[in-house]
Amino acid sequence: MSENGTTRKRDAAATKEALLAAATELFTTRGFDRTSVRDIAALAEVNQALVFRYFGSKEALLGAVVTAPGRALLAETPPGRLLATLVRETLAQEPGGASGNLLLLALSGPQDGGAAEVLEREVAEPLRAALTARTARPDAELRAELVCAWLLGLALTRHLRTDGQLAKADPETASTLVLDVVTTLLGAESESPTATDR
C-alpha cells in the first residue's frame, strides 16, 4: 500500500504517462543529474521501482522524454514550412519556458545516442536539407548551417535572457528581421523575401 494506505489503481498506460510527464517536468527544470528517480516517482505519485519496470533505466527515461517532441514536430510540419515555422515558433516561445529548457537539456546531455543525436536527426538535418535545396550556390550547405546556428542561438537567447530585447520585442517584427537576413544569406531567389518558405 502507498503512503495514504490504499493500493493504486492498476493502469499501466496511465502510470507510464504520468512518469513521462513528471520526468519531462523535472529534467527540464533541474537537469538530468539533479533529478532523482525518487523525485520523478514522487511527482508522478507512483512507486519508484516502476520507473525501472517501464523504462528500464533512468537514462532510457531521458531518451523517451527527449525523443517525443522532436518526432512530433517533424511529423506535423511539412518540410517546406520548417524554416518559417521554426523561426516564428522560436521567437514566440515564452522566455524561460519549457521548450528552451528541453533544448538545453538535449545539448548538454551525452553526445552519442543521446538527446542531441535525436534532435540532429529529426530536426536539424531535415531543416538543413530543406534550406540547402533552396539555393544553387556552391557553398549552400555551409550557408544552411549558418542559418541553423542562428536559429539555435536565437532559441537559447530568448530562453536565457528573459528580460533582453529579444524577449521584449514583438515576435513578428523580430521574425521579419531574421527572415530578411536569412533570405539574403541563402540568396534572394524569391521576389518577396518576407514571404519565403510558403
Next chain:
Amino acid sequence: MSENGTTRKRDAAATKEALLAAATELFTTRGFDRTSVRDIAALAEVNQALVFRYFGSKEALLGAVVTAPGRALLAETPPGRLLATLVRETLAQEPGGASGNLLLLALSGPQDGGAAEVLEREVAEPLRAALTARTARPDAELRAELVCAWLLGLALTRHLRTDGQLAKADPETASTLVLDVVTTLLGAESESPTATDR
C-alpha cells in the same frame, strides 16, 4: 602520507592552481554533477579535503573556474575589436574543444549567480554595448542581440557538430560570410564591410 608514501611539498599556491586546472578540465568534459570532488583531487594529485580548504565548496570551485576566462578575454581585447575577434575566434576554435564545453557548462548551470551570469556581465553585455553604439537605428539593441544570438549559435554548432560544414569550412571564409551579413543587419555604415571593426 600520500599513496606513494611521501608527504607532498608544501606550496599552497601551486596546489590551488593544480586544483583549478583539474576542475576546469573535468567540469568542461564531464559536467558539474558528474564530476566528484575526489575526481578533481585525484587529477590534481592532491588530497580532496584541500578543495574545501582552498575554495570552501564544490560550487565555489565552479565559480572560480568559470569566472577566469571571461575576465581574461575582456581584459585583453579592446571593445572596438570585440565583434571581429569573437567571430574569428569562435569560428577558429577546435570543434569539440574545451572552450565550447565551458560555454555549455556555463549555460546549463544555475541561472542566478552562476556561470551564465558572469558570462553575461563580462562578455555579452559589453559586446552588445559595442554593437549597439555602431548603429543609429532605433532598434539597434534588438539587432545587436540578434547578432549575439548568432554568435552563440555558431559557437555551439561548431562545438557540437564536429563533422558539420562549419567545422570543415575555412574559418576565414566563414568569418567573412558572417561578418558581411552582420554588417548588413547592423546597417552598413562602413564602405568596406569585410574589414569592419578595425
Next chain:
DNA sequence: TACCGTTGTAACCAAGTGCTTACAACACTG
C-alpha cells in the same frame, strides 16, 4: 471457484556523494 500473468509496494543493497574533523608534518619566528 482456482489459477495466473500483470501491476503495485516496501525493504533493501552497494556504491558514491559533499563535507568535516582530528591529527601529523612542516616552515617559520622568537
Next chain:
DNA sequence: CAGTGTTGTAAGCACTTGGTTACAACGGTA
C-alpha cells in the same frame, strides 16, 4: 630550542543515488 600558524593526510559521517528483489493485490480467464 620551544612555540605557532600553515599545509597536507586519513578516516569517517550522514546522506543520497540507481537499481534489485521478494511479495502482495488485483483482474481476467477457464
